[in-house]
Amino acid sequence: MDYWVLKAESADGAIIDALPEGSPTNWKFSRGEPLARQFPAGGKVSFSDHFPDRRQLYDFVRNTVGVLLVSSRVKQVLENLQVDNAEFLPVTMCDHQWSPVAEGYGILNVLGSQDVIDLERSKYRLDRITKKEIARLNRMAVASEKVDPKADIFRARNMMELILISDRTKQAFEQAGLTGFRAHPAEGFDDMFA
Structure with missing residues (x-):
């Protein structure tokens, strides 16, 4: 997905x-x-x-x-x-x-989060203080096998301010004609350019 x-x-x-x-x-x-x-x-x-x-x-x-x-x-x-x-x-x-x-x-x-960022394949910088949370995401690799297939909107576990949606949610937003949003492909996402 x-x-x-x-x-x-x-x-x-x-x-x-x-x-x-x-x-x-x-x-x-x-x-x-x-x-x-x-x-x-x-x-x-x-x-x-x-x-x-x-x-x-x-x-x-x-x-x-x-x-x-x-x-x-x-x-x-x-x-x-x-x-x-x-x-x-x-x-x-x-x-x-x-x-x-x-x-x-x-x-x-x-509420809650999913383990969506593949830490082995992604390029990122950890927060200098916590050493656990991602402070800067240069290239995201998605671990879709770790995401609950029923998750339609969720936070990334290692970068909680990052909110992701499923294809189903994106399509529902588009079909409803919702305005003022952009859905960036998660695979390869770079937070500097979003």
Whole structure:
């Protein structure tokens, strides 16, 4: 089976550069652990002041805080696929002046991970502090035989901020006409160029 690295990408889409007030710290969003109890109800995010012309909202919203910020349409597609390893943490999208422009968005927190990176064949650099997690991925080799065949969206065990999807999920996203994302082939993936 082929796998794809999922990224929010758009040339003109809004960019978010902060989590809602009272959110868990950024690094907790890449651990693959539930955060719903810690996440603030009624959280708001706003378009970045650093990108004043970026106002278009897509189903996947670019951000600088390392999360998957998605519309309820993405949530619905995943529910239709019976994905049960993700939680949707609702936020209200606001413009640059903090006026609400859209509801039905949220952070998609993907829970757990899969051992998808073949450490023998991949080219990477380990984190200098932990010596366990991958800090830089130059060329990914996929260990598809180690991935649960039912996994439709998941984190890479040795690089938890890297989120992958199955062919089935990619096709469902495309058939639903979801916008603002790009699926990069996982085999050979280089995080410098994504």
